[in-house]
Amino acid sequence: MVVQTPTQSPRQVDAWEAKTPRNAREIEAQSTLIRQKVRNRPESSASSLDKQVAQLSKGAQQMAHKMTLMMEKMNSLQEALEGANKRKSRKRRYVRIEETLTVGDVQEVLAEQASSSRGDGESASKRVRGERRCGRCKQTGHNAHTCAIKVDNASDSDGSYG
Template sequence: MRNHINHITKLEFLPAFKAAFDQAFTPANICSAFRGAGLVPLQPEAVLSKVDVQLRTPTPPAALPEAPWVAQTPSNVRELEAQSSLIRERVRQHKSSSPASIIMAIDQLKKGAEVMMLSAELMRDRISSLEKANSAASERRRRSKRRIQKHGVLTKGAGEDILAQNEADQQIAHEERQGGARSGLSQRAQRRCTRCKETGHYSRTCKTDTINIE
């Protein structure tokens, strides 16, 4: 790094590591390390004397004094209480001094209360709107369930008949819009069976065997 070399190969690293190892781990450095640990020469007191443990109860940190409340418009319950306490203290200390500061603090308290009341009113209106929307959605779901229960279970055949009738109605309406309606044509298409395509019955009552056995 001193020579601005940021990359080194393995073949270059091994000789450099050997040279650095031989230079760092000399007998003098090794003996100095053992001597500092009290091993060579053996002197346990050199280490134990530095370990002077004295059990004591830690002193609790001093509580930071809270900054005094400055008269201003409160925006939450805590600030409202601080503003009220400030007004009470000023009223208690007021004798012959000007009441301007007290009046200003009261005005700020009034403004903060008005803001909170307006926010609560907007919140109530929002909740009422959501409750009405939820009630309307629930009523629509109940009406849908009542219609299904009134007409019974919708089977596959009945559903196919309804789809076929809707397609016939759309075809008749399309022909009438184009002026191609024939005289005597019924305003409502006859129901056709989805199996045999004949009129007069449904697929549920169709007697045609749809299973062809080869």
């Protein structure tokens, strides 16, 4: 008879690996596994460690939820900013109000714009504001407060306000 020592069975490999959790579910799964490991160890005091792991898990979950909300808010703000930048950078075109244009006039204006945009060396003329005029006499050089012409209105002289 030959005496042999029994071979040791290989230790059971745990399915859990310590890695950084990326969301609240992974945090909860890791904290549950840590609590189970602590409870299974005979030499540890499970109650105090269990409370500490629970507190850590709760704090980490709150941070994960807040981070998710902040990421959503940041994405919505970035989209709004891109939309605002697109609106600001759009080229503005003005319609002439005071005069009527014929089809020929419009074609001439478009031809001028096309030739100036080709880069003939001349820059396109900037829009210049006309001189301000008086509201009473329609002349330039002064306004209605400094106008020499006095206007008598019957509705203004009756003394009733409002």
